[in-house]
Amino acid sequence: MxxxxxxxxxxxxxxxxxxxxxxxxxxxxxxxxxxxxxxxxxxxxxxxxxxxxxxxxxxxxxxxxxxxxxxxxxxxxxxxxxxxQQKKYFEQVEIVLTETEIVEKTSYSESKFYWIYKHNKTPKMLLIYINSQGFIIIPKKYCSNDQQYENICNLVANFPQGN
Known part of the structure; x- marks a missing residue:
């Protein structure tokens, strides 16, 4: 986790x-x-x-x-x-990733995902697509170290994906 x-x-x-x-x-x-x-x-x-x-x-x-x-x-x-325009969507977000779900918690909602559309890993950030246009942004700079970023990328890579 x-x-x-x-x-x-x-x-x-x-x-x-x-x-x-x-x-x-x-x-x-x-x-x-x-x-x-x-x-x-x-x-x-x-x-x-x-x-x-x-x-x-x-x-x-x-x-x-x-x-x-x-x-x-x-x-x-x-x-x-x-x-x-969408400032409230960029308040503090807590993201919890496990092998079976991705949870995104904000001050106004909590979303759980059991599969994702796709993901895109770059050296600076990971984009987790929840559909063809919407995505969760995980910038590498918010990870405590490089190992945590790699662990997150591996969890997402093994997460169920598809249309």
Missing amino acids: EKLTITYRLQDYLEANIIHNKQLLILYKIFGSLMSIIIFLHILYLYILKEPIGWINVFFLVFFLLFMNYEKTFFLLQIKSLFK
């Missing part, structure tokens, strides 16, 4: 969502890069022809450059906003 008490910070929530949305963020980078190149070439073409470039072209170039860095711009603002 492993027991953790966690008070989530914005940085924990941000890192977990970056891990969760990794594929989407890669697609945004690719899309932003392609659109930036296309608009840059269009502006260059207009410049060579000595045509007026227009503010709309510059606006779209800047927009897609920001979109290319979605993780550091729009995504960061979205996650900060969600974190502030």
